[in-house]
Amino acid sequence: MVENAKQSINKYLESEGLDTDREKDIGQHIGYRYDVNLVPDYSRLTPFLQKYIDVMGWQDLNWLEDVHMGYEEGRPAVFDRNINGWVTVPENIELPDNQQDRDMIARELLIKFQMSQRHPMVELKEAYAKF
């Protein structure tokens, strides 16, 4: 059994993340910009997320286990599958020094965004919904 490999937490904030020759050739990072296989450390669960779990009648983070803080165009962001786009993390939020805590922040922000009356899907549904 091994410990999770450590790499610079700010790798994609401080560089373009072009490591291999092929990535340098095409000028684009290949693959995800975060470890999609990192499972949550439940000792770092926030009260907000615990409340969400309770409301939904679940016992763990469920779909949020797949939500991580990503790094898009040099900025921290979380991917919203409902709009197929990145939601940029507000600049006034200080980033913790580890990925697990950053992921918990990303999950909180995504819940707040997706459940908001001001989410773009609310307008889209009003404009296009057929039933």
Added chain:
Amino acid sequence: MAELKHIDSHDMGLHDEQLVGRTQEVFFSAEEGESFTYPDAFDVDFDRAAEFDAADMAINDINLKIRQLMGDGYGDITVRNPGAKHSLGVGILNRLNLTFDGSLGYFGIGLIDGPNVHVTGRVGWSCAENMMAGTVVIEKNAGSTFGAAIRGGDLVCKGDVGSRTGIDQKGGTIIVGGRTGAFSGFMMQRGRMVILGDAGANLGDSMYDGTIFVGGKIAGLGVDAVEGEMTELDAHWLEKKLAMYGLEAPNGVANMTKIVAGKQLWNYDNLEPTEKKLVL
């Protein structure tokens, strides 16, 4: 053509210019009020229970009945005698406890986002296809393409499942209490698959990313599926997840085999022909 009339999302920073590249840039306020359900979700109460007999009902009527009960505030719904009809319980985007007392046919519980579903019998092909969130527990066996293109949530079959389990999996967790057929995890992109029994041939074929844990024997790995190393975090997560559904790894989670992508197929289109041959 329909038009977007409101500007609320503009206040949140949604840009209205033509989108280019891969990124839609959205800023928002982290000070949004607390809400844990979608804006148009039904307000249901888990303590309010209802049930109905579906034996003589058409598929569409059964699904509409579930929707009507949610609209009436019922958060715990039981469907008796589903009769292995197809496409039952689909498209539920709500918190809900839903029980099917019997078996489902093809494409059951697809496209769900949130509910906790319990099926006391078996399910046919493509159960919980494109599932987004929630939990689905099948007490007996499941057909092929179980959890096809699942994106989130927990999908559990306590018995055996057919081939191509989790084909095109994009997230979430699939747990198989028994055996799974050939080509399970085919073209998996992310998420986790836990197989407590044996896995058929070509496990994880062409997987891009994600993790597969196997408790039994593996008949054979597919292209670019390789053995990975279990971490402490993996083991803790497995123990917690299996305990939630009353399941145990036959030889303990520490002895499960972890399969991950070899990542030789990444950016496949740009590989030289000789490189493609080496990978395949």
